[in-house]
Amino acid sequence: MRKYNVAVVGATGLVGGTILKILEERDFPIENIYLFSSKKSAGKALEFRGREYVVEELKEDSFARDIDLAFFAAGGSVSERYAKYAVKEGVMVIDNSSIFRMDKDVPLVVPEVNPEEVEKGKGIISNPNCSTIQSVVALKPIHDRYKIKRIIFSTYQAVSGSGLAGLRDLEEGLVECYPHKIQGNVIPHIDSFLDNGYSKEEMKMIEETRKILKDDSIRITATTVRIPVKYGHSVSINLELEKPFQLEDVYKVLEEFEGIIVKDDLSNNIYPMPLDVAGSDEVYVGRIRRDYSVENGLNLWVVADNIRKGAATNAVQIAELLIYKGK
Amino acid sequence: MRKYNVAVVGATGLVGGTILKILEERDFPIENIYLFSSKKSAGKALEFRGREYVVEELKEDSFARDIDLAFFAAGGSVSERYAKYAVKEGVMVIDNSSIFRMDKDVPLVVPEVNPEEVEKGKGIISNPNCSTIQSVVALKPIHDRYKIKRIIFSTYQAVSGSGLAGLRDLEEGLVECYPHKIQGNVIPHIDSFLDNGYSKEEMKMIEETRKILKDDSIRITATTVRIPVKYGHSVSINLELEKPFQLEDVYKVLEEFEGIIVKDDLSNNIYPMPLDVAGSDEVYVGRIRRDYSVENGLNLWVVADNIRKGAATNAVQIAELLIYKGK
Numbered sequence: 001m002r003k004y005n006v007a008v009v010g011a012t013g014l015v016g017g018t019i020l021k022i023l024e025e026r027d028f029p030i031e032n033i034y035l036f037s038s039k040k041s042a043g044k045a046l047e048f049r050g051r052e053y054v055v056e057e058l059k060e061d062s063f064a065r066d067i068d069l070a071f072f073a074a075g076g077s078v079s080e081r082y083a084k085y086a087v088k089e090g091v092m093v094i095d096n097s098s099i100f101r102m103d104k105d106v107p108l109v110v111p112e113v114n115p116e117e118v119e120k121g122k123g124i125i126s127n128p129n130c131s132t133i134q135s136v137v138a139l140k141p142i143h144d145r146y147k148i149k150r151i152i153f154s155t156y157q158a159v160s161g162s163g164l165a166g167l168r169d170l171e172e173g174l175v176e177c178y179p180h181k182i183q184g185n186v187i188p189h190i191d192s193f194l195d196n197g198y199s200k201e202e203m204k205m206i207e208e209t210r211k212i213l214k215d216d217s218i219r220i221t222a223t224t225v226r227i228p229v230k231y232g233h234s235v236s237i238n239l240e241l242e243k244p245f246q247l248e249d250v251y252k253v254l255e256e257f258e259g260i261i262v263k264d265d266l267s268n269n270i271y272p273m274p275l276d277v278a279g280s281d282e283v284y285v286g287r288i289r290r291d292y293s294v295e296n297g298l299n300l301w302v303v304a305d306n307i308r309k310g311a312a313t314n315a316v317q318i319a320e321l322l323i324y325k326g327k
Numbered sequence: 328m329r330k331y332n333v334a335v336v337g338a339t340g341l342v343g344g345t346i347l348k349i350l351e352e353r354d355f356p357i358e359n360i361y362l363f364s365s366k367k368s369a370g371k372a373l374e375f376r377g378r379e380y381v382v383e384e385l386k387e388d389s390f391a392r393d394i395d396l397a398f399f400a401a402g403g404s405v406s407e408r409y410a411k412y413a414v415k416e417g418v419m420v421i422d423n424s425s426i427f428r429m430d431k432d433v434p435l436v437v438p439e440v441n442p443e444e445v446e447k448g449k450g451i452i453s454n455p456n457c458s459t460i461q462s463v464v465a466l467k468p469i470h471d472r473y474k475i476k477r478i479i480f481s482t483y484q485a486v487s488g489s490g491l492a493g494l495r496d497l498e499e500g501l502v503e504c505y506p507h508k509i510q511g512n513v514i515p516h517i518d519s520f521l522d523n524g525y526s527k528e529e530m531k532m533i534e535e536t537r538k539i540l541k542d543d544s545i546r547i548t549a550t551t552v553r554i555p556v557k558y559g560h561s562v563s564i565n566l567e568l569e570k571p572f573q574l575e576d577v578y579k580v581l582e583e584f585e586g587i588i589v590k591d592d593l594s595n596n597i598y599p600m601p602l603d604v605a606g607s608d609e610v611y612v613g614r615i616r617r618d619y620s621v622e623n624g625l626n627l628w629v630v631a632d633n634i635r636k637g638a639a640t641n642a643v644q645i646a647e648l649l650i651y652k653g654k
Contacts, residue, residue, distance in 0.1 A: 150620050154481035154563040156513050156554065185602040186483050186554065186561050188614050188628045193593040197574075197616030219620035223563045223628065227483065227513065227554050234513050236481040236550045238565070247524075266520040275512040287515050289524030293477050293546035301515045301550065 003031035004323070005067045007091070009082065010074030011035035011055050012044055014163045015096055018312035019071050020048055026316060029323070036062055038074070058082055063089040069322070071315055072096060087123035092322060094125050094315050098204060101126040101211075108211050111317040112259040113140045118321050125318055128212060129204040130310030131155050131224065131233050136212045137283040137309075138237065138302045141257040142250065143213050146296070147242035153205050153222035156234040157190060158274060161226075161306050170228055178226065187226040199224055232274025233306040241296040247288065250298065254285050259309075264288050272303035280305055281313045330358035331650070332394045334418070336409065337401030338362035338382050339371055341490045342423055345639035346398050347375055353643060356650070363389055365401070385409055390416040396649070398642055399423060414450035419649060421452050421642050425531060428453040428538075435538050438644040439586040440467045445648050452645055455539060456531040457637030458482050458551065458560050463539045464610040464636075465564065465629045468584040469577065470540050473623070474569035480532050480549035483561040484517060485601060488553075488633050497555055505553065514553040526551055559601025560633040568623040574615065577625065581612050586636075591615050599630035607632055608640045 006023070010016035016037075023030065033048055035055045042057035056062065058078065063070065063086040070086045072079045076097040083093050083100070100106040107117035108126045113136050118125060128136070131153070139148060159166035165177035173183040180187055190201035198206075202222040210216050255262045263272045264286040272284035283304045291297025304310055333350070337343035343364075350357065360375055362382045369384035383389065385405065390397065390413040397413045399406045403424040410427070413420050427433040434444035435453045440463050445452060455463070458480070466475060486493035492504035500510040507514055518527035525533075529549040537543050582589045590599045591613040599611035610631045618624025631637055 152479050152565050152618075152620070154550075154565075156483065156552065179596040180600060181602060184556055185600050186556060186559075186630075187600060188561070188563075188598050189593075189596065197593065197614070221565065221618040221620040221624065221626060223481075223565075223614065223626055225483065225561075225563070228556065229511055229513060229554075232513075234515070234552075236515075236552070236563075238479050238481075238548065238550075266516075266524065269506040269516065271515050273507060273512050273514060275508060287524070287550065291479075291548040293479070293548040297548065299548060299550055303513075 001029055003029045004069055005032045005034070006030050007034040007036060007063070007067050007070040009036045009058055009070060009072045009078065011046060012037045012041040013073060014160060014307060015073040015311045016071070018307050019073060019315060020046065022308070022312050022316045024049055026320070028316065028319065034067060060085050063091050067091045069094070069319055073311070083124055092121070092125070093123060094127060094318050096127045096311055096315055098129065100124050101128065102207055108208060109318050109321070110136055110212055110314060111321050112137055112257065114212055114214070115321055118318065118325060127311065127315045127318065128208045129201070130161055130306040131157060131235055132205050132208040132212070133310050133314050134233060134283045134302055134304035135205065135235050135237060136209055137259050138254065138285050138300055139209070139213065141253045142239065142241070143215070145253050146245050148218050148239055149242050150219040150240040151209065152238040153220070154236040155222070155224045156227050157225060158229045158231050158233055158306055159226065160231050161233065167230060170230065182226060182228050184228060188223065190224045190226055229274050231278040231305055231307060232303055233310060234272070234274060234301065234303045237300040237302055238291060239298040239300065240294050241298060244296055245298070247290060250288060254288070259283055260285055262286065272301060274303060277303050278305050279308070281309050283309060328356055330356045331396055332359045332361070333357050334361040334363060334390070334394050334397040336363045336385055336397060336399045336405065338373060339364045339368040340400055341487060341634060342400040342638045343398070345634050346400060346642060347373065349635070349639050349643045351376055353647070355643065355646065361394060387412050390418050394418045396421070396646055400638070410451055419448070420450060421454060421645050423454045423638055423642055425456065427451050428455065429534055435535060436645050437463055437539055437641060438648050439464055439584065441539055441541070442648050445645065445652060454638065454642045454645065455535045456528070457488055457633040458484060458562055459532050459535040459539070460637050460641050461560060461610045461629055461631035462532065462562050462564060463536055464586050465581065465612050465627055466536070466540065468580045469566065469568070470542070472580050473572050475545050475566055476569050477546040477567040478536065479565040480547070481563040482549070482551045483554050484551060485556045485558050485560055485633055486553065487558050488560065494557060497557065509553060509555050511555060515550065517551045517553055556601050558605040558632055558634060559630055560637060561599070561601060561628065561630045564627040564629055565618060566625040566627065567621050568625060571623055572625070574617060577615060581615070586610055587612055589613065599628060601630060604630050605632050606635070608636050610636060
C-alpha cells in the first residue's frame with residue numbers, strides 16, 4: 001500500500017495535536033511526517049508513533065519538498081497566508097479554518113454526508129465548522145427522507161472550540177481568550193458579530209449547512225452559545241420537515257446512518273451528553289420527539305466531541321477519502 | 328400602614344431563604360414572621376431583620392394561628408399536603424411548586440404580566456416555573472404589540488434551580504441530585520419525562536406560557552437543559568410573530584416594559600449573561616435580531632436570576648400586589 005508524506009500545520013495546537021493522535025489511532029499510511037507551527041512554538045519536540053519530531057517554523061518555502069498532504073489547523077490568517085504555497089507545490093490541503101469554506105471552488109466535506117465532493121477539490125478541501133459537522137451528520141438522513149424546510153439551531157459549545165486558550169480561561173477563571181469570564185457563566189457570543197446582529201459562528205452554521213446539504217432552499221436560523229464545558233458541543237435542533245413522518249421511522253433512519261449513534265432511552269435517563277461523548281468519533285442523537293407546534297415538526301439533541309468529529313477526526317476522514325479515491 | 332403576619336414554608340431551603348432576604352430588602356410590612364421546615368431541618372435558627380427565629384416543624388395545625396400570608400417553597404408534595412390547611416385557616420398561600428399551577432381556579436401570576444389575576448385567587452396563587460417567568464416577562468410586550476404565533480424555547484438552566492442539592496452536585500462533582508454528573512457536563516433532562524418524549528419542565532414552559540399570556544392559540548415547543556452554572560437561567564427564544572415589525576420598535580417595546588433591562592450592544596460585547604444578572608430582580612434581554620428563516624421571525628436571548636425573579640422575588644411581588652389590591 002502506498003504511503004504518504006504528511007504535514008500538520010499548527011501541530012502544537014489542540015486540533016493539530018489531536019490530528020496527530022488520530023493519524024496514529026487510525027494507522028494512516030504515512031511515510032514521512034512534517035510538523036509546523038508559528039515561530040513562537042517552533043523547536044518543540046512532539047512524539048508521533050514513538051519517535052520524536054522537532055516542530056519547524058512555518059515559512060513560505062516549507063512545502064518545497066515532497067509533501068502529499070497538509071492539514072492546516074492554525075487559524076484563518078495562517079491558512080490565508082500559507083495555503084497557497086502548499087497548493088503551488090502540488091500539496092493537497094485540508095484546511096480546518098473558515099477562510100475558504102464558502103469559496104465555490106472549495107469542497108466543504110463531511111465524509112458521511114457529501115463524500116463525492118472531494119473529487120472536485122482543486123488543491124484545498126475545507127473542514128466545516130465544528131457545530132455544523134455534527135449537525136449535518138444528524139440532518140443528512142432526515143433531509144434525504146423527509147426534506148428539511150426549516151432549521152432552528154441553539155448551541156451549547158465547549159471551550160475547547162477555542163483551543164488551549166479557551167480551556168485555560170475555563171480552568172483558571174481567566175478573561176483572556178473570551179471577552180468575559182466563562183467560568184460559571186454563559187456567553188452568547190462565538191466569533192465576531194456582523195451588522196445583521198448574528199455572529200460569524202451563527203452565519204457559518206447557516207451557510208455551511210446549506211452548502212453541505214446542497215440545498216439553498218433550507219431556511220435556517222442559529223443562536224451559538226459558549227458554556228463552561230471542556231469538551232463536547234451540544235446542539236438543540238428544531239426542524240420543520242416537508243413530508244410527514246412516523247417517529248419510529250426517524251429513529252431507524254438515524255440509526256442506520258453511518259457515523260450516528262442514537263442514544264434515546266428516557267426511562268433509563270439515556271440521552272447524549274458531552275461527558276459521555278468526549279473521546280469518541282461518532283455523532284450522538286437523542287431527545288428525538290415531535291414538535292407539536294408546527295406540521296411535521298421534529299426536535300433533536302445532537303452531541304459530539306468538537307475536537308475529534310468536529311475538527312480533527314473529520315479532517316483525517318477527508319484525507320482517507322482522498323486516498324480511497326486515488327486523488 | 329397595616330402590617331402582616333407572614334409564614335415561610337421551606338425556610339431553610341434556597342428559595343425560602345431568598346424569600347426571607349427579599350422580604351428584608353423590600354421592607355415588606357411584617358408584624359410577625361413564622362418559619363417552617365421539615366422535621367429534619369426544624370430547630371435551626373435563622374436571622375430575619377436582626378432577630379433570630381427558630382424554624383418550626385410544619386404540621387397540619389401550623390396555620391391555626393393569626394397568619395395572613397404563607398409562602399410555600401418546599402416542593403410539590405409539601406404544598407399538596409399542607410396548603411389546604413393554610414387555606415382552611417384563611418391564609419393566602421403563594422405557592423412556588425408546580426402542583427396547582429394549571430388548576431383553572433388558581434391564578435398563575437407574574438406581576439408585570441398579568442397582575443389582574445391575583446383578584447381571582449381563592450386562597451392559592453401559584454408562582455410560575457422559573458424559566459417561564461423570565462420568558463413571559465420578555466414575551467408579554469411583544470405579544471401585546473405583534474401577537475406571537477409560535478415559540479421555540481431552548482434553555483440553559485443553572486443548578487440552583489434544583490436548590491442546595493443542585494449546587495452541591497456542581498461544586499463537589501457529585502451525582503446525587505442529578506442522574507448524571509453535572510460538573511463539566513450538560514444534561515438535557517429537567518424534571519421527569521412524559522410519554523410524549525417531553526420532560527415535565529418542557530411541558531411547564533409550554534402550558535404555563537399559554538396560561539399567563541392568556542392565549543391558547545400560541546404554538547410552543549421547548550427543550551430544557553441543565554448546564555454547569557450556579558445562578559442564572561438563560562433562554563434562547565425563537566419567535567414567529569403575526570404582525571410585521573421594525574427591530575427598533577421591538578427594542579423600544581422591550582425597553583419600556585416594567586421589569587426588563589435590554590442589554591444589547593454587540594460592538595461593546597454587551598449581552599445578557601448569568602454572571603452579570605445574579606443578584607438582580609430584572610429580566611435581561613439581548614441578541615435581539617431578525618430570524619430571516621420565517622416571515623416576522625425574531626430571536627431573543629433572555630437571562631434572569633432564577634432564584635430571585637424566577638422564584639423568590641416573583642413570589643414577594645405577588646404578595647405586594649395582594650396587599651396593594653387590599654386582598
